[in-house]
Amino acid sequence: MTTSLPTVINLLAKSLDIPPESITGDTELETLGADSLTVIEVIFDLEEQFNIQVGDERPDLKTVQDIADQVDRRVAAKAEAP
Structure with a gap:
């Protein structure tokens, strides 16, 4: 799984x-x-860069990795979607 951490x-x-x-x-x-x-x-x-929607439901983001994890989850979910 690729990570968005460097981009973040x-x-x-x-x-x-x-x-x-x-x-x-x-x-x-x-x-x-x-x-x-x-x-x-x-x-x-x-x-915009990853062509995903995080939407309004942003969890409590405390670290840089928290943001990357959210993006990675959205990218993975998008890839699995029919």
Whole structure:
């Protein structure tokens, strides 16, 4: 299964103007200074890039890996859909 983690890291780095190598999957969004608006914008970008819909039901996203896991689940579900 491919992971969206590198894409999430790059989008967050670009959005927050920080080096991508300073972000890992375990990095907490709050530590990065990512507010809810930033997270929503990154999710919109991910929806467009991966052609998925996360929708309004966003779980409690605390880490970068949490976002990647959500995207990966949506991509997998889309691939399994008839």
